Structure formats: structure tokens, C-alpha cells
Amino acid sequence: MEGLTKHFPVRQGMLGLSTATVRAVDGISFDIGAGQTLGLVGESGCGKTTTSKMILGLERPTGGAIRFQGEDVLALGREALKRYRKAVQAVFQDPYASLDPRMRVATIVAEPLDINERPSAPERRRRVLELLDLVGLPQRAADLFPHEFSGGQRQRVAIARALALSPRLIVLDEPVSALDVSIRAQVLNLLADLQARLGVSYLFIAHDLAAVAHMSHTIAVMYLGKIVEWGEAGLVSTEPKHPYTKALFAAALPIDLDSAREDIVLSGEVPSPLDPPSGCHFHPRCPYVMPRCSTEEPLLRADAGHLVACHLYSPGADKGPSASLAPSTAVPRNARDCRADELSSAGPRHGPALPYETTPRLLPSGAASQLNPSRPPGARRQEAGEAAGRRRRRRRGARRRGGGPGPARRRARGRGARPPPRTCGGWH
Numbered sequence: 001m002e003g004l005t006k007h008f009p010v011r012q013g014m015l016g017l018s019t020a021t022v023r024a025v026d027g028i029s030f031d032i033g034a035g036q037t038l039g040l041v042g043e044s045g046c047g048k049t050t051t052s053k054m055i056l057g058l059e060r061p062t063g064g065a066i067r068f069q070g071e072d073v074l075a076l077g078r079e080a081l082k083r084y085r086k087a088v089q090a091v092f093q094d095p096y097a098s099l100d101p102r103m104r105v106a107t108i109v110a111e112p113l114d115i116n117e118r119p120s121a122p123e124r125r126r127r128v129l130e131l132l133d134l135v136g137l138p139q140r141a142a143d144l145f146p147h148e149f150s151g152g153q154r155q156r157v158a159i160a161r162a163l164a165l166s167p168r169l170i171v172l173d174e175p176v177s178a179l180d181v182s183i184r185a186q187v188l189n190l191l192a193d194l195q196a197r198l199g200v201s202y203l204f205i206a207h208d209l210a211a212v213a214h215m216s217h218t219i220a221v222m223y224l225g226k227i228v229e230w231g232e233a234g235l236v237s238t239e240p241k242h243p244y245t246k247a248l249f250a251a252a253l254p255i256d257l258d259s260a261r262e263d264i265v266l267s268g269e270v271p272s273p274l275d276p277p278s279g280c281h282f283h284p285r286c287p288y289v290m291p292r293c294s295t296e297e298p299l300l301r302a303d304a305g306h307l308v309a310c311h312l313y314s315p316g317a318d319k320g321p322s323a324s325l326a327p328s329t330a331v332p333r334n335a336r337d338c339r340a341d342e343l344s345s346a347g348p349r350h351g352p353a354l355p356y357e358t359t360p361r362l363l364p365s366g367a368a369s370q371l372n373p374s375r376p377p378g379a380r381r382q383e384a385g386e387a388a389g390r391r392r393r394r395r396r397g398a399r400r401r402g403g404g405p406g407p408a409r410r411r412a413r414g415r416g417a418r419p420p421p422r423t424c425g426g427w428h
């Protein structure tokens, strides 16, 4: 995607005249590599679904370009567009709404085949059973109706339908949001397994940031129609740069008392995309806001393996109240020029497990290294050991400098109470 934009006119009155514009998506650029997952996150209304609809051809972009395997999708002829539509499929949030209750599963799964390939009856049956097997459903599921399945099984049917035409990209718009936690893990495992077997790419949209961090190779964070941070999943989730990303991950993931992470609490509502704030759209809610933030729009710049749109990372920036924000070595660039290959130094894809004991394991032990051949088995355990070592050294250094325990433990000691245990945040 390059400078992808979608503005919706707001029409009012008898004549339907356009009186305002909703800037749903405002010039975003990103790449998704073959066999890779891009996680797209952000608060409600930031433009995630509109982005996915433009990729699926359900909305015509107002500006920008979509390129698929080198071709400009918006300029494709009829036959080429048909090929593109076969190659890009979708799985939506609600498996109850996305499956026709009057059709048997065999008909639902075979629908894309019937429309595009018209196979013979025996071939059609063979393909349906193969697809059901691929998503872990028994053969007898073919003759049942959607209401005879649980939510997780229905989502498997939706995934089987999406796989029918051997797509190269699947848009997953909140595919597990409607499922309970244990079923979520099963469906996410299935998606990761299918990616490893078939080499399909995913655009993974979700509000569950632990799931996004675990499933994605890269993560893009959107705020009011713009990408504000983009980088390797492990880096963005554990060392976010943009204040908005920090706030998102701080709100979504459990607190680690040993972590040096800054926890920012977001206040206020997301402003309306009808009238976004000037300069940096995030400035009315940002704890680090500076005078230039309300007048000057920050561009995406490379900073330590991330692309981040924030004046804190501009050369010579005033670092505001945060002393721990890394100094920038960035070269100013236009957002359109910042592409995934610039992050190639970011190292392995499929981000490491989040370093919190309470984060549910979404994949069986060792599965991540199987999914990513460049990641040797045992690498996750080794990284966790190294991270624990770094934390121990940091604590020892702080004690030597007279820093003592962290603020939560100091407050607890001041009140004469037993300090909260370090291991589980006091919930045990």
C-alpha cells in the first residue's frame, strides 16, 4: 500500500450536498511480505476495517495505490481483477453472521469454487473434505448446518471457505474477538499452522494485543487514519516508541514490576475523524506534548528498528518529561518513502513471547520456531533467559547506585505493608 487514503463525504439536506469529510484513512503506506503477518492495531474508529475493505476491493480508495505482486490493483482489467479477488480472501469477526444459516457447510465451503472454477461433483466433494480436514473438522461436518457448530468451529468453516481458492493473502478482521479465550488460542494456533504449511500472508486486525504480538511478524499502529508506529512485532510490543503505542500496550498487557517500561494511561476520547486535531493528531491526549506538536505534523522516521511519527524522535528534539526516551538518529523522510525493507535489520519475524508470566501461551512450546525456520528451536527460551539476566543486572546496578527497589515496593514499605511479590503482581 502506498499513501492509501479513504475520505467519506458526509452528505446532508434534500440535495445531498457534501458538508464535511470523514478522514477514515489518511495516506498510509505498508508492505506485507509473502508468508508474513502484519498486525494492524489501534483504537476503535482509527480506520483498520476501512483499510482492509480497500485491500479487499470493497471500498474504492480516494487516493494512493495498492500493489499486489508488482501490479497496480486499482488499474487492473476485468480478468486480472478476478485473479486478484481469488488471491485475496477474508475472515471476519462474527462467524454467526458470516455464514448463511440455510446452507450446509459443504455448500458454504464450495461456494468460491462454484463461482470461480465450477469443478465436477466428485472433485468438488473431494476439495471440500480436504479443506475441512485442513482446518481440523471431521468429514461429517460437510453435511451439517452452521447452527450445529460452536463459535470456534464456525470460524474454522469460515477459514476453510477463505482457503478454498488457495489465496496468497487473507485479511483477518478481528477473527477471534467473538470467541472465548480458550477457543481463541485454538483458532490462532490453526491460523499460524496454516501459514507455516501454505505460506499464506495475513493482515491481522485485532484488539487483543497479546494475540497480535504473538501472531505478527510486523505491527503497524494506527491513530485517526494514520500509521504512527511500525516495526518488528517483538520490538513494537516490548519496546514501543510512540507515546500512543506505549499507552496501548500498557493498557492491554499485565504489569511487570521488574520492567523499565513506561506506563502511560490514556485520557479522553479519540477525536472525531471529521475534524482531527491539527499537527500531531494525538497531541490533545499526549503526556509529552510540546508546543510544535499542535502545529507541525510529525512524519514517519526510522528510529532503532521502528518507524515512528513523533517529534520526540526528531533530530535535536526536546525530550519533554521522559528522560528515558531514546535519542533519535533519524533522517527526516516522507511517510511514502518508509517501507518494510528498511526494517530488514530488525531481525527475526514472529515476535518473541511477551515477557509476562500471565500472558496466555497461544502456541504450543516450540511452535514459533517451527513457523520461522530462521529461528532455531530453543531460541525463545534463550531470549527469555537473556532478558531475565538483563533485568537482574539492572536491579543490581540500581541497588549499587542507591536506587533501591522500584516505586511500588517503596510505597508499600513506606506504609509498613508487605511489598507486592515480584512474580505475579500480587494476584496469587
Ligand SMILES: Nc1ncnc2c1ncn2[C@@H]1O[C@H](COP(=O)(O)OP(=O)(O)OP(=O)(O)O)[C@@H](O)[C@H]1O
Pocket (backbone or CB within 6 Å): 008, 022, 023, 024, 042, 043, 044, 045, 046, 047, 048, 049, 050, 051, 273
Ligand atoms: N461508509 C462510511 N461512511 C462514512 N464514514 C465511515 C464509513 N465507514 C467507516 N466510516 C468512518 O471511518 C472511521 C473508521 O472506521 P473503521 O470501521 O475503519 O474503524 P475501525 O478501526 O475498524 O474500528 P473498530 O475497531 O471499531 O472496528 C470511523 O470514524 C467510521 O465512522
Ligand code: SF4
Pocket (backbone or CB within 6 Å): 242, 243, 244, 280, 281, 282, 283, 284, 286, 287, 288, 289, 290, 293, 298, 309, 310, 311, 312
Ligand atoms: S508528536 Fe508530540 S503530541 Fe504527538 S506523540 Fe509525539 S510528543 Fe506526543
Ligand SMILES: [Mg+2]
Pocket (backbone or CB within 6 Å): 048, 049, 050
Ligand atoms: Mg473494524
